Amino acid sequence: MADAIPDADDDVSLPGWIYRDADFLAAEREVIFRRAWQIVCHNNDIPQPGDYHSFAFMGENIVVLRGDDGVVRAFHNLCRHRAARLLDGEAGNCGRRITCPYHAWTYGTDGTLLGVPHRREFPDFQLADYPLLTVEHEIYHGFIFIRLEAGGPSVAEMMRPYAHEIEPYRLSELVPLGRVTLRPRAVNWKNVGDNYSDSLHINVAHPGLTRLFGQGYGLEAQEWVDKMWGRLIDVPSKNRSERFYQTYLPTVPHLPAERQRLWTYFKLWPNQAFDIYPDQIDFMQWIPTSPTDSVIREIAYVHPDARREMRAVRYANWRINRQVSLEDKTLIERVQQGMGSRAYTTGPLGRNEVSLRSFARRIRALIPESRLPQAPTPGWSGRTR
Numbered sequence: 001m002a003d004a005i006p007d008a009d010d011d012v013s014l015p016g017w018i019y020r021d022a023d024f025l026a027a028e029r030e031v032i033f034r035r036a037w038q039i040v041c042h043n044n045d046i047p048q049p050g051d052y053h054s055f056a057f058m059g060e061n062i063v064v065l066r067g068d069d070g071v072v073r074a075f076h077n078l079c080r081h082r083a084a085r086l087l088d089g090e091a092g093n094c095g096r097r098i099t100c101p102y103h104a105w106t107y108g109t110d111g112t113l114l115g116v117p118h119r120r121e122f123p124d125f126q127l128a129d130y131p132l133l134t135v136e137h138e139i140y141h142g143f144i145f146i147r148l149e150a151g152g153p154s155v156a157e158m159m160r161p162y163a164h165e166i167e168p169y170r171l172s173e174l175v176p177l178g179r180v181t182l183r184p185r186a187v188n189w190k191n192v193g194d195n196y197s198d199s200l201h202i203n204v205a206h207p208g209l210t211r212l213f214g215q216g217y218g219l220e221a222q223e224w225v226d227k228m229w230g231r232l233i234d235v236p237s238k239n240r241s242e243r244f245y246q247t248y249l250p251t252v253p254h255l256p257a258e259r260q261r262l263w264t265y266f267k268l269w270p271n272q273a274f275d276i277y278p279d280q281i282d283f284m285q286w287i288p289t290s291p292t293d294s295v296i297r298e299i300a301y302v303h304p305d306a307r308r309e310m311r312a313v314r315y316a317n318w319r320i321n322r323q324v325s326l327e328d329k330t331l332i333e334r335v336q337q338g339m340g341s342r343a344y345t346t347g348p349l350g351r352n353e354v355s356l357r358s359f360a361r362r363i364r365a366l367i368p369e370s371r372l373p374q375a376p377t378p379g380w381s382g383r384t385r
């Protein structure tokens with residue numbers, strides 16, 4: 001357990017200034033995000049040769065592409081000639097070739113450079129020297145992750161403590177339900193993640209979840225992943241959507257009995273999560289766009305199921321969690337406003353706030369300035385890195 005590692009600052013939160021400081025975000029980009037796995041899509045989002053999904057992240061534009069040979073690869077979405085963007089849009093199909101819209105350099109779906117107009121004007125030029133630039137990727141139970149710089153554990157290694165819990169859900173067979181949505185939030189990215197892994201606010205600020213789970217919301221932290229969970233209780237909710245979900249959630253044949261009415265949440269370091277319900281699986285990513293702004297990227301995946309009650313229950317799930325999302329939006333905006341005050345430095349952490357402790361410990365280890373109660377002189381990030 002990550003919480004077993006001693007730290008002199010374990011009993012206090014991260015300081016407020018790092019939730020609004022441009023230098024701190026610059027440091028995070030380099031030492032956290034460029035080395036962190038980020039989910040792009042699912043294998044079944046790109047089922048055919050030429051299918052691709054793009055992902056804009058930390059100033060880079062990445063494309064995940066299924067080649068003519070059926071192999072999934074990840075590339076920087078730029079031409080090797082003058083850096084023009086090659087493929088447009090969130091998703092599409094490029095056919096058997098990728099042709100740059102600027103100067104018509106042409107690539108195969110395996111990334112090899114196939115043709116260059118006016119080639120005689122490039123002395124000593126070899127096509128093999130200019131393939132598309134690859135990006136490290138990993139496919140975990142069908143979900144495709146990328147990272148910009150190597151180092152650290154694989155996704156499978158990060159999730160290893162919960163591999164036995166993931167297995168029954170047959171994630172590799174999922175298909176997308178709808179499209180990726182992007183929801184802007186006027187908060188620092190850490191505020192979204194802190195709230196996601198905070199169990200103390202559930203019975204205070206989420207009456208719907210309290211009606212569904214009672215007082216039985218659980219939380220624990222491993223080294224690279226947090227787990228939260230709640231089991232549906234049998235007391236009928238007074239809310240129509242919640243009561244419908246409780247009553248009509250059908251049996252899912254591939255799930256064991258103990259998971260038929262269990263909601264489980266896994267948060268992977270540093271900024272993404274899987275919400276695992278009996279009826280569907282959602283992924284959620286919170287990506288910084290400025291020191292005080294983020295975008296939440298999410299989509300739902302399901303197992304094909306033509307039953308009317310399953311379709312209706314999935315809609316009820318959406319209604320329930322839409323309300324939870326709105327409640328969380330209000331909460332994190334309240335916190336972000338407070339983080340903007342010089343009056344707040346740090347706050348105490350309870351022994352049961354294991355996820356906040358684990359996250360803060362890793363941030364302090366990676367960026368030692370996060371131990372300071374106030375921000376250093378502006379420009380510190382460039383001077384120290």
